[in-house]
Amino acid sequence: KQFKDGLEKTRKGFVEKVAELVTRRKKIDEEFFEELEEILIGADVGVNTVMELIDDLRDEVKKRKIEDAVDLQPIMSEKLIGLLRGDEDNEIKLNPDGITVILFVGVNGVGKTTTIGKLAHYYKQQGKRVLMAAGDTFRAGAIEQLEVWGERVGVEVIKQSAGSDPAAVMFDAVQAAKQRGVDILLCDTAGRLQNKSNLMEELNKIFRVIQREIPGAPHEVLMVLDATTGQNALAQAKLFGEKSGVTGLVLTKLDGTAKGGIVIAIRQELSLPVKLVGLGEKMEDLQKFDSEQFVHGLFA
Numbered sequence: 001k002q003f004k005d006g007l008e009k010t011r012k013g014f015v016e017k018v019a020e021l022v023t024r025r026k027k028i029d030e031e032f033f034e035e036l037e038e039i040l041i042g043a044d045v046g047v048n049t050v051m052e053l054i055d056d057l058r059d060e061v062k063k064r065k066i067e068d069a070v071d072l073q074p075i076m077s078e079k080l081i082g083l084l085r086g087d088e089d090n091e092i093k094l095n096p097d098g099i100t101v102i103l104f105v106g107v108n109g110v111g112k113t114t115t116i117g118k119l120a121h122y123y124k125q126q127g128k129r130v131l132m133a134a135g136d137t138f139r140a141g142a143i144e145q146l147e148v149w150g151e152r153v154g155v156e157v158i159k160q161s162a163g164s165d166p167a168a169v170m171f172d173a174v175q176a177a178k179q180r181g182v183d184i185l186l187c188d189t190a191g192r193l194q195n196k197s198n199l200m201e202e203l204n205k206i207f208r209v210i211q212r213e214i215p216g217a218p219h220e221v222l223m224v225l226d227a228t229t230g231q232n233a234l235a236q237a238k239l240f241g242e243k244s245g246v247t248g249l250v251l252t253k254l255d256g257t258a259k260g261g262i263v264i265a266i267r268q269e270l271s272l273p274v275k276l277v278g279l280g281e282k283m284e285d286l287q288k289f290d291s292e293q294f295v296h297g298l299f300a
């Protein structure tokens with residue numbers, strides 16, 4: 001799926017609502033700003049960002065003596081685009097000298113396994129040798145689910161039995177990757193949040209094993225967030241992301257929400273770049289995050 005299709009719900013629930021407001025109210029007055037504020041907050045742009053944006057628009061209206069809402073619309077789009085654009089690097093870093101290890105972290109159900117499967121497919125299509133590690137030994141069914149993806153995209157999965165030590169799985173996976181001349185190793189991890197300190201310990205152990213076996217690895221630690229949970233996703237990233245070595249974010253299920261404004265909130269409130277977005281359940285429904293394309297898809 002491309003951004004244009006994947007962002008249809010957000011376009012309807014957000015961009016088209018703004019357009020409707022402009023046509024209906026015509027004049028810029030207090031009620032106009034109030035309704036606009038409601039739409040933006042409803043799309044999960046984030047209260048702080050919305051307040052700043054509205055203040056900014058009020059200033060523009062005064063400065064340029066704008067009266068008609070229709071004249072404000074291009075300024076508004078411009079500002080939203082400005083909030084989304086960034087010059088930060090959102091490319092996934094590959095190791096030029098050998099195996100690239102990418103670790104995925106995130107709460108259960110956010111779409112970690114699906115993203116790993118999709119990314120395995122993407123790299124395989126590019127002619128790379130890919131391997132997946134079933135490091136979520138905690139959640140029932142997680143290993144099998146990764147295996148289903150492995151079969152679907154034709155990529156091998158390194159696993160142990162449920163309940164085993166994830167660091168041991170990673171050790172096996174790294175050895176297998178070395179033996180087989182693998183380019184990309186994608187590692188799943190457990191996502192239970194109820195036991196945060198244990199989870200951190202587990203992740204640290206995984207880090208140590210990977211670092212010891214491949215200097216410089218992991219090359220990316222991607223935190224997966226579910227866009228349909230909106231501000232919750234942002235809270236999760238704040239709580240968990242900035243202190244666990246996370247290098248980038250994956251925002252899944254953008255196709256399933258009208259609250260795509262969460263991308264703006266994330267960009268405003270976190271220093272972590274969004275590197276990938278999920279736009280559906282199929283193996284092709286993963287895109288590198290590109291703010292220009294995103295904006296284009298939103299306002300198309």
Ligand code: GDP
Pocket residue numbers: 106107108109110111112113114115145191252253254255256277278279280281285
């Ligand atoms: P995990 O527990 O984090 O590994 O999550 P899963 O990969 O099992 O995903 C949970 C559910 O979300 C599954 O039903 C997936 O098909 C679905 N899912 C994952 N990514 C996307 C996406 O980008 N769009 C949609 N619509 N569904 C997704």
